[in-house]
Amino acid sequence: MLKDQIKTLAKAYKSETIALRRHLHSNPELSFQEYKTAEFIEEKLKSFGIEKQERKANTGIVALIEGKNPGKKTIALRGDIDALPIMEQNDVSYKSLNPGVMHACGHDVHTSSLLGAAKILNEVKDHFEGTIKLIFQPGEELIPGGASLLIKENVLENPRPSGIIGQHVMSLIPVGKVGFRSGMYMASADELYITIKGKGGHGAMPETLADPVLMASHMIVALQQVVSRNASPKIPSVLSFGRVEALGATNIIPNEVKIQGTFRTLNEEWRAKAHIAMVKIAKGIVEGMGGEIDFEVRKGYPFLKNAEELTEKAKNAAKEYLGEENVEDLDIWMAAEDFSYYTQEIDGCFYRLGTRNESKGITSGVHTPTFDIDEDALEIGSGLMAYLAVNELKNNDTK
Ligand SMILES: [Zn+2]
Ligand SMILES: [Zn+2]
Numbered sequence: 001m002l003k004d005q006i007k008t009l010a011k012a013y014k015s016e017t018i019a020l021r022r023h024l025h026s027n028p029e030l031s032f033q034e035y036k037t038a039e040f041i042e043e044k045l046k047s048f049g050i051e052k053q054e055r056k057a058n059t060g061i062v063a064l065i066e067g068k069n070p071g072k073k074t075i076a077l078r079g080d081i082d083a084l085p086i087m088e089q090n091d092v093s094y095k096s097l098n099p100g101v102m103h104a105c106g107h108d109v110h111t112s113s114l115l116g117a118a119k120i121l122n123e124v125k126d127h128f129e130g131t132i133k134l135i136f137q138p139g140e141e142l143i144p145g146g147a148s149l150l151i152k153e154n155v156l157e158n159p160r161p162s163g164i165i166g167q168h169v170m171s172l173i174p175v176g177k178v179g180f181r182s183g184m185y186m187a188s189a190d191e192l193y194i195t196i197k198g199k200g201g202h203g204a205m206p207e208t209l210a211d212p213v214l215m216a217s218h219m220i221v222a223l224q225q226v227v228s229r230n231a232s233p234k235i236p237s238v239l240s241f242g243r244v245e246a247l248g249a250t251n252i253i254p255n256e257v258k259i260q261g262t263f264r265t266l267n268e269e270w271r272a273k274a275h276i277a278m279v280k281i282a283k284g285i286v287e288g289m290g291g292e293i294d295f296e297v298r299k300g301y302p303f304l305k306n307a308e309e310l311t312e313k314a315k316n317a318a319k320e321y322l323g324e325e326n327v328e329d330l331d332i333w334m335a336a337e338d339f340s341y342y343t344q345e346i347d348g349c350f351y352r353l354g355t356r357n358e359s360k361g362i363t364s365g366v367h368t369p370t371f372d373i374d375e376d377a378l379e380i381g382s383g384l385m386a387y388l389a390v391n392e393l394k395n396n397d398t399k
Contacts, residue, residue: 002127002390003321009120010383016119017378020044021112022094028083028101028108031142034059037081041115041136048119050134057149059138064159065121066131067393073130075392076161076346077385078147078339079114080107080140089369104371106169106355109381111136113167113353116382121389130393133161143300145338156345163310163347165388166339167381171365173328173354175374178384180315180351181330186304187236187264188271189336190297194219194282198291200248200255209253210290213246216257219285219293220244223278230277237265237274238334264334266303268344304340307347310392314349317391321384349388353381 010017029037038059045053045063053063059081088095088102096102103109118134135155139146156164173179196219198212220241231237241261248254263278265271279295286293318327330352339350355373356363364370 002124003387005124005127006120006383006387006390007321009123010116010379010386013116013119013382014379017112017116017382018375020115021108021375021378024108024111025094025103026097028096028098028103030085030101031082031139032059032146034081034138037111038136041081041111044115045118048122050118050122056153056155057138057146060146060150061136062155063118063134064131065118065125065134067125067128069129070131071159073393074133074159074161075130075389076133076135076164077114077117077389078135078137078164078166078342079110080137080146081111082107082139082141082146084141084367086367086369090372092372102369104368105141105366106371106373107140109169109353109355109373109378110167113378113381113385116378117385117389120382120386124390128390128393131159132389132393133159140338143298145301145341147338147341151341151345156342161346163307163349163392164342165314165385165392166348166350167353167385168337168350169355169366169373169377170352171356171363171371173352174356175354175377176380177326177328177354178318178322178351178380179328179330179354180311180318181332182306182308182311184266184303185306185330185333185350186337186340187238187266187334188268188303188340189300190263190271190275191300192261192263192278193296193298194259195256195294196259196286196291197256197293200253203251203253211253212255212257212291213248213253215286215289215291216244216246216259218289219282220259222281222285226274226277226281230274231265231270235265235267235270236332236334237270239263264336266332268302271303301336301338302340302344304337304350305343306349307343310347311349313392314351314388317388318351318384321387322380353377
């Protein structure tokens with residue numbers, strides 16, 4: 001059976017997949033600067049015998065593994081390859097050799113897993129029909145997101161995949177398990193930059209001022225009605241302000257206040273309406289109080305929707321591969337991920353790979369200087385990814 005063959009190969013290649021991950025972890029590169037990483041991926045693919053590969057968006061790589069009857073159906077597998085500006089604090093043999101840069105979001109795990117899956121898939125390509133498109137994507141961590149650039153460079157054409165599958169590490173899920181969720185899963189994320197201008201002066205003479213601190217206070221409170229009154233209770237939304245800068249003193253009212261925040265939700269129509277509502281409410285309050293406002297909504301990634309059919313099929317395949325007890329249902333996650341750009345274009349399934357191991361002290365979250373994984377996850381990350389792809393190709397529909 002193909003499933004058992006893939007499992008055997010994932011196990012046989014485990015130490016190689018771990019070595020790939022350690023190399024990537026030691027040599028992290030920031031978003032859109034992944035030149036050495038890209039060369040490494042190209043070389044490895046070539047060494048596996050995967051010759052059909054192409055660069056896109058400078059540091060992205062798209063490769064094809066063709067089975068029998070390659071035109072029948074195509075499924076895409078995506079791994080992101082960039083690291084974060086964080087100084088690693090782990091004391092491990094594979095610690096980052098690039099000070100201040102660290103694979104703290106597990107993209108080294110995604111890349112090595114996808115390389116491992118590629119090696120397996122290339123070996124079993126006589127046993128499936130269709131084509132597997134491998135997408136090694138740069139710049140997930142930085143707006144505008146590598147996914148949006150690759151889509152502009154037609155990554156989803158020639159051949160067009162019927163669906164795309166991606167995985168992401170999750171430090172909350174124990175190693176050995178994975179998590180799935182159909183439908184809305186992750187949030188859109190927009191950055192808000194607001195400047196309120198008034199008239200500053202002596203705090204003892206309010207009648208001579210247009211106080212931007214008071215305007216900012218009213219505005220922040222009033223904007224919460226966008227979430228509590230304008231948003232449908234059926235659509236999760238969150239509005240948070242994390243920075244308010246009023247550089248006055250006990251008796252000095254400043255001329256302006258700068259505010260930064262984030263707006264997140266899971267519906268594109270509502271997202272557009274919310275942008276308009278926020279600006280309108282803020283403007284009304286500030287101008288009504290005699291000030292001026294500059295309100296910039298810097299758009300981030302769209303919300304991420306997992307296609308029902310593709311995700312249910314993948315979830316069932318994961319149960320076959322790992323056992324029912326090792327496949328969890330995920331809750332909505334209000335962080336953002338640029339995999340969402342693909343899911344706006346074609347069916348997508350973004351699932352979570354458990355990497356936690358409390359007995360080994362591996363519990364730190366992503367984006368922290370002590371993030372690490374239990375490397376047993378790599379055998380699952382590579383094998384399951386390969387199995388999900390062939391399972392999806394096996395389905396007879398050619399949509
Ligand atoms: Zn991240
Ligand atoms: Zn990530």
